[in-house]
Amino acid sequence: xxxxxxxxxxxxxxxxxxxxxxxxxxxxxxxxxxxxxxxxxxxxxxxxxxxxxxxxxxxxxxxxxxxxxxxxxxxxxxxxxxxxxxxxxxxxxxxxxxxxxxxxxxxxxxxxxxxxxxxxxxxxxxxxxxxxxxxxxxxxxxxxxxxx
Numbered sequence: 670x671x672x673x674x675x676x677x678x679x680x681x682x683x684x685x686x687x688x689x690x691x692x693x694x695x696x697x698x699x700x701x702x703x704x705x706x707x708x709x710x711x712x713x714x715x716x717x718x719x720x721x722x723x724x725x726x727x728x729x730x731x732x733x734x735x736x737x738x739x740x741x742x743x744x745x746x747x748x749x750x751x752x753x754x755x756x757x758x759x760x761x762x763x764x765x766x767x768x769x770x771x772x773x774x775x776x777x778x779x780x781x782x783x784x785x786x787x788x789x790x791x792x793x794x795x796x797x798x799x800x801x802x803x804x805x806x807x808x809x810x811x812x813x814x815x816x817x
Contacts, residue, residue: 672813673745680809681741681802685734688805690716692798710797711790740767741806748810755807763803764796771795 696713700706718729727735744762748755772784772795785791 673749674742676810676813677742677745677806678738679741680745680806680813682734682738684741684802684805684809685737686730688808689733689737689798689802690730692801696794696798709790710794711788713794737802737806740802741810744803744806745810748807755811756804759803759805759807759810760800761803763806764800767799767803768792768795771799 693713694716696706696710697715700710701712716730720729721727722729722732740763744759747753747762748758751758772792775781776783776785785795
């Protein structure tokens with residue numbers, strides 16, 4: 670159990686910094702220049718947001734990485750307990766579960782519109798970015814032999 674907690678947190682934390690923010694970076698620097706992509710996903714802000722998050726004032730990217738670590742524990746436990754394809758499951762985990770929680774629980778806690786106010790572009794962009802996070806976490810967990 671300690672292995673799942675430790676490695677899951679580390680993989681999730683790193684995945685936010687590399688895969689999640691890497692996807693944001695690519696969408697911001699290249700995707701915003703592709704009209705068809707902007708039509709589907711909208712414009713993407715800059716990666717590695719350093720704006721402080723309340724109540725502790727830590728940079729947004731570090732807050733995201735911390736929560737990514739917690740999600741990484743959940744994904745590591747899922748991959749450990751179920752015989753599922755890891756990369757596909759990781760992508761779906763991020764794209765569906767993480768996005769749904771962000772658009773319901775987190776939105777309600779922050780006073781934001783539930784389900785992103787029904788904005789299709791925000792849904793697609795969040796699913797892609799969070800899916801990249803989940804895929805990256807599963808990818809980082811692969812060599813760590815959590816199964817068996």
